[in-house]
Amino acid sequence: MLFSPIKFRNVELPNRIVMSPMCMYSAEDGLANDFHFVHYVSRAQGGTGLIIFEATAVSPEGRISPYDLGIWDDSQIISLKKINDFIHQNTSSKTGIQLAYAGRKASTINGKQIVKQQGGWQTVAPSPMSYQPGEAVPHELNTEEISNIVSHFALATKRAVAAGFDVVEIHAAHGYLLHQFLSPLTNLRTDQYGGSFENRSRLLLEVVAAVQQELTDNQALFVRISADEYAEGGWDLLQSTELSNMLKSKGLDLVDVSSGGNIHGVKIPVFDGYQVPFSEHIRKSANIPTGAVGLITTATQAEEILKNHQADLIFLGRELLRNPYFAVQSAFALGEDCAFPIQYSRAKKLKSI
Numbered sequence: 233m234l235f236s237p238i239k240f241r242n243v244e245l246p247n248r249i250v251m252s253p254m255c256m257y258s259a260e261d262g263l264a265n266d267f268h269f270v271h272y273v274s275r276a277q278g279g280t281g282l283i284i285f286e287a288t289a290v291s292p293e294g295r296i297s298p299y300d301l302g303i304w305d306d307s308q309i310i311s312l313k314k315i316n317d318f319i320h321q322n323t324s325s326k327t328g329i330q331l332a333y334a335g336r337k338a339s340t341i342n343g344k345q346i347v348k349q350q351g352g353w354q355t356v357a358p359s360p361m362s363y364q365p366g367e368a369v370p371h372e373l374n375t376e377e378i379s380n381i382v383s384h385f386a387l388a389t390k391r392a393v394a395a396g397f398d399v400v401e402i403h404a405a406h407g408y409l410l411h412q413f414l415s416p417l418t419n420l421r422t423d424q425y426g427g428s429f430e431n432r433s434r435l436l437l438e439v440v441a442a443v444q445q446e447l448t449d450n451q452a453l454f455v456r457i458s459a460d461e462y463a464e465g466g467w468d469l470l471q472s473t474e475l476s477n478m479l480k481s482k483g484l485d486l487v488d489v490s491s492g493g494n495i496h497g498v499k500i501p502v503f504d505g506y507q508v509p510f511s512e513h514i515r516k517s518a519n520i521p522t523g524a525v526g527l528i529t530t531a532t533q534a535e536e537i538l539k540n541h542q543a544d545l546i547f548l549g550r551e552l553l554r555n556p557y558f559a560v561q562s563a564f565a566l567g568e569d570c571a572f573p574i575q576y577s578r579a580k581k582l583k584s585i
């Protein structure tokens with residue numbers, strides 16, 4: 233199944249292997265450069281079905297660090313488009329972009345908050361609570377500021393479409409702004425954006441609706457969530473399933489199921505494929521396609537997840553950093569077909585000259 237195609241709207245992925253979004257912290261002023269070109273194109277040459285570009289900020293304040301990719305200005309389209317055009321013209325891979333807003337986890341370098349003199353900025357959040365002890369208290373967003381953030385996501389999507397992406401993924405996981413709104417532990421608001429499950433989900437649903445407005449059938453929409461935040465009274469699998477149900481009714485194509493990141497210092501039980509059961513539960517209970525991610529490192533493991541109906545796509549993070557050729561190498565080992573650059577075709581048969 234790993235090498236079977238799958239279609240979301242008009243977007244057909246040649247196989248089920250996805251490069252999970254991974255921040256490279258290598259941009260200046262949010263602009264993609266030669267590093268990003270080589271980094272993403274090499275995974276496409278390696279046969280990866282879908283390559284999701286790293287968390288890309290929809291506004292400068294939404295960056296995790298000063299070195300994040302950005303898509304808050306039209307000038308940022310051209311270098312992203314160059315990568316997409318090359319991939320589309322020379323490989324079978326599809327591309328996606330993860331749109332992100334860091335919230336209270338913004339203004340950092342190597343995970344440490346930086347102040348103005350170091351190039352940092354005022355962070356924002358649903359409620360004035362910092363992520364880690366010692367960090368500055370974030371500014372509590374008012375409703376006008378929240379509505380501006382929704383517009384930033386919409387404008388970013390318009391640019392993502394212009395840059396040629398096939399998939400837009402909204403980052404609502406790992407304790408960034410949209411996740412902060414979802415969780416009763418980080419959202420203590422008493423207005424329409426806080427309190428009940430419906431109110432805490434409101435911002436994400438508004439973002440999804442605004443993003444959908446900018447998409448055609450030629451782009452698919454994914455949302456990444458943290459299915460559980462491993463903290464009592466926090467965001468959990470039950471709420472994630474309910475949310476996935478709501479997102480499905482809004483036309484979402486896939487839930488990318490990760491976990492954690494919102495509450496500092498919690499214990500996460502980590503083992504091979506540790507987040508796969510979350511994906512399986514959401515896929516079965518909300519009846520929506522899912523992506524599984526987290527410590528998936530072999531084709532056999534990936535195939536088993538697909539065969540057991542635990543996910544529709546396999547997201548690989550660090551394994552694809554170690555091995556850009558994971559897809560083609562796995563295909564050759566399993567006797568399956570996988571797109572490989574025509575220039576390399578003499579290497580397709582393992583034992584011939």
Ligand SMILES: Cc1cc2nc3c(=O)[nH]c(=O)nc-3n(C[C@H](O)[C@H](O)[C@H](O)COP(=O)(O)O)c2cc1C
Binds near residue numbers: 330403456528547549
């Ligand atoms: C260097 C690095 C950067 C990451 N940046 C992002 C990111 O931008 N957005 C995101 O949702 N997850 C990010 N992650 C998490 C990965 O997408 C993935 O979920 C995680 O690494 C688990 O998968 P793995 O075990 O295959 O690496 C990052 C992980 C790594 C290692």
